[in-house]
Amino acid sequence: MTVLALGLNHGSAPLDLRGRFAMPLEALGRNVQALRQHLAPAEPEVAILSTCNRTEVYVGLPASACPRHAMALAEPAIEWLAAQGGTRPAELREHSYFREGAEAARHAFRVAAGLDSMVLGEPQILGQMKAAVREAGSAGALGTTLHQMFQRSFAVAKEVRSRTEIGAHAxxxxxxxxxxxxxxxxxxxxxxxxxxxxxxxxxxxxxxxxxxxxxxxxxxxxxxxxxxxxxxxxxxxxxxxxxxxxxxxxxxxxxxxxxxxxxxxxxxxxxxxxxxxxxxxxxxxxxxxxxxxxxxxxxxxxxxxxxxxxxxxxxxxNGERRQAAVAHAEAIVNAGVDSFAQWLEQRASVPLIQALHKQTEDWRQAELGKARRALARGQDVDAVMEALSTALTRKMLHGALSELHGSAGDAHRQWVASVQRLFLRDSV
CATH class of the missing domain: 3.40.50.720 (NAD(P)-binding Rossmann-like Domain)
Structure with missing residues (x-):
């Protein structure tokens, strides 16, 4: 699972080039759908933010996507955005920026908080970002990943405005x-x-x-x-x-x-x-x-x-940026990014957790079927229950025991520590 951010703003592109990529709010829903189609068959989550000072594309990939697949979407996204501005992809790349994962989230958080604005702390950007998210949601282009990132960006922006003097610079x-x-x-x-x-x-x-x-x-x-x-x-x-x-x-x-x-x-x-x-x-x-x-x-x-x-x-x-307020705001953003990065890591393990649940359920059903057939043949209930529990225990320990027996050196010591954490918590 990951997030990509691609765009151009007042710091990367001149005014007239930015103007070629400006999209009215009423066109955002139509454009996110078009971009999703362009990125098919990946069917990622998509949101587009377009203001006076920036046009940005955010792409979210599900937990099943690997980083290689995510990076493969960067070039098609650049090609699509370049076409919207009537320019060549090479020219867009020269004046744009690309972020991935936690850094994409950091960018979104800083944008929402007004830290990436032309005028530090300007208040309009948060409302513009919320409107862009609403348009993406109405178009059916949002999913768990981008929804979580944007909601956290709004919370970070609120904290920055309430706990720092950034808003005074608006x-x-x-x-x-x-x-x-x-x-x-x-x-x-x-x-x-x-x-x-x-x-x-x-x-x-x-x-x-x-x-x-x-x-x-x-x-x-x-x-x-x-x-x-x-x-x-x-x-x-x-x-x-x-x-x-x-x-x-x-x-x-x-x-x-x-x-x-x-x-x-x-x-x-x-x-x-x-x-x-x-x-x-x-x-x-x-x-x-x-x-x-x-x-x-x-x-x-x-x-x-x-x-x-x-x-x-x-x-x-005129020196109207106050660095103390910026430092405080950046610290709030960093905390938000760390929390989101942890959430991304946890979400990335969802396929593994699902696979574990499926495997153990398959084992359970197989042994339960054996037990029912044994009972139908008139075997002793206690003996059947004993066989059921023994078989399940052996299946669940088989992989760990095999690694313990087959490993050596540092690998063996790592497996010993892992097995102790997993199965012998009270003795660690």
């Missing part, structure tokens, strides 16, 4: 966005801010901007109800997404983070906005993967465009 990205705005514009109280999207990241960033009391805040979102709900919480105005291009000149700061597969703000729209603003500068922050704002926008004069990777560099440069 605000770093939002704080960095505000600092950028303050560096470009002296007085945010005189600036109009547009938020495109209504997810957790936008809400976090918008909350930080709201504390600066800008002149105006507006929310544009594809779902009018969700956009209205966020706008009401912030005391902001609401803008229909269809009117985004027309309204763009009205805003000094634009921050976008949606799940759109195509850019929402193109070069032409920004050029027209700059012309209408008479070249007054605009700050644009694109936190989405794939991008919400066409990258060519960054080439325009008077436009200051930052991506999610740019903000992460700002966060790290």
């Amino acid at each position: 605000v770093s990205m939002a704080a960095a966005a505000v600092r950028l705005a303050q560096q470009l514009f002296d007085d945010l109280a005189q600036r109009r801010v547009l938020f495109v999207g209504a997810g957790e990241m936008i809400e976090l960033v918008a909350t930080h901007f709201a504390a600066q009391k800008p002149l105006q805040m507006t929310v544009a979102n594809r779902s009018a109800d969700r956009g209205l709900a966020l706008a009401q919480r912030l005391g902001a105005a609401q803008l229909p997404l269809a009117e985004l291009g027309q309204a763009l000149p009205n805003f000094d700061i634009v921050i976008s983070c949606t799940a759109s597969s195509l850019p929402l703000i193109g070069l032409g729209a920004v050029e027209r906005a700059l012309k209408a603003r008479k070249r007054r500068p605009m700050l644009m922050i694109d936190l989405a993967v794939p991008r919400d704002i066409e990258p060519e926008v960054a080439q325009l004069d008077d436009i200051y465009l930052y991506t999610v990777d740019d903000l992460a560099q700002q966060v790290q440069a």
